[in-house]
Amino acid sequence: MGFERVLIVEDDPHTQQRLVQLLLELVGSVDNIAMAGGVADAKIVAAQFAPQLALIDIGLPDGSGLELIAWIAQHHADTMTVAISAWGHEEVVLTALRSGAVGYLMKERDDTELRASLQAIRRGGALIDPLIARRILAFVSLAPAASPSAAPAERSESRSLSDRESEILQFVARGFSNREIAELTGLSRFTIEGYTKSIYRKLAVSSRTAAVFEAKSMGLL
Numbered sequence: 245m246g247f248e249r250v251l252i253v254e255d256d257p258h259t260q261q262r263l264v265q266l267l268l269e270l271v272g273s274v275d276n277i278a279m280a281g282g283v284a285d286a287k288i289v290a291a292q293f294a295p296q297l298a299l300i301d302i303g304l305p306d307g308s309g310l311e312l313i314a315w316i317a318q319h320h321a322d323t324m325t326v327a328i329s330a331w332g333h334e335e336v337v338l339t340a341l342r343s344g345a346v347g348y349l350m351k352e353r354d355d356t357e358l359r360a361s362l363q364a365i366r367r368g369g370a371l372i373d374p375l376i377a378r379r380i381l382a383f384v385s386l387a388p389a390a391s392p393s394a395a396p397a398e399r400s401e402s403r404s405l406s407d408r409e410s411e412i413l414q415f416v417a418r419g420f421s422n423r424e425i426a427e428l429t430g431l432s433r434f435t436i437e438g439y440t441k442s443i444y445r446k447l448a449v450s451s452r453t454a455a456v457f458e459a460k461s462m463g464l465l
Contacts, residue, residue, distance in 0.1 A: 247296035283307035302329040317344030341454035
């Protein structure tokens with residue numbers, strides 16, 4: 245899951261240039277990097293440039309980066325999105341992940357840390373800033389659980405996972421790739437991809453990271 249063309253959606257010129265310098269090591273040329281200063285510009289550039297990765301700030305002058313992440317997931321499904329922000333509120337992070345982001349990074353991290361995160365994303369990882377990840381896990385664990393007496397009648401049938409889907413979700417939560425899960429279960433990679441798509445559909449998410457957090461919030465993990 246590499247990337248060669250990257251869209252940076254950021255209105256601060258200093259941050260734009262910082263991200264460009266970090267990305268140059270990964271994409272090789274500034275010709276492979278496009279920039280937009282807001283939501284409206286980003287939609288136009290996404291259609292023209294067809295980026296494989298979009299780094300999106302949450303607070304933009306003409307709208308929310310969260311809405312842009314959801315829009316890209318709907319209209320440009322081949323584009324991975326990663327939120328990069330100065331905001332780390334748990335509900336904002338969860339909304340970004342549920343909207344389709346494969347990662348959430350913090351601008352406050354130094355260049356070495358951000359460079360390592362971008363390299364991991366290029367290798368196919370789905371990253372959340374470690375400090376935010378710990379807070380979200382605590383946030384999810386403190387969320388009120390559904391009443392046992394109401395569970396069978398009120399839980400949507402479409403959101404219940406089969407035994408095989410639950411098994412595969414456990415592997416996903418432990419960080420295994422589809423290829424690794426296929427080797428561990430003896431199933432084909434295409435079969436695993438089919439199961440993961442079914443899991444995404446039932447949990448109403450569009451990324452592995454979001455699936456794990458949604459499953460934790462529902463008590464499935």
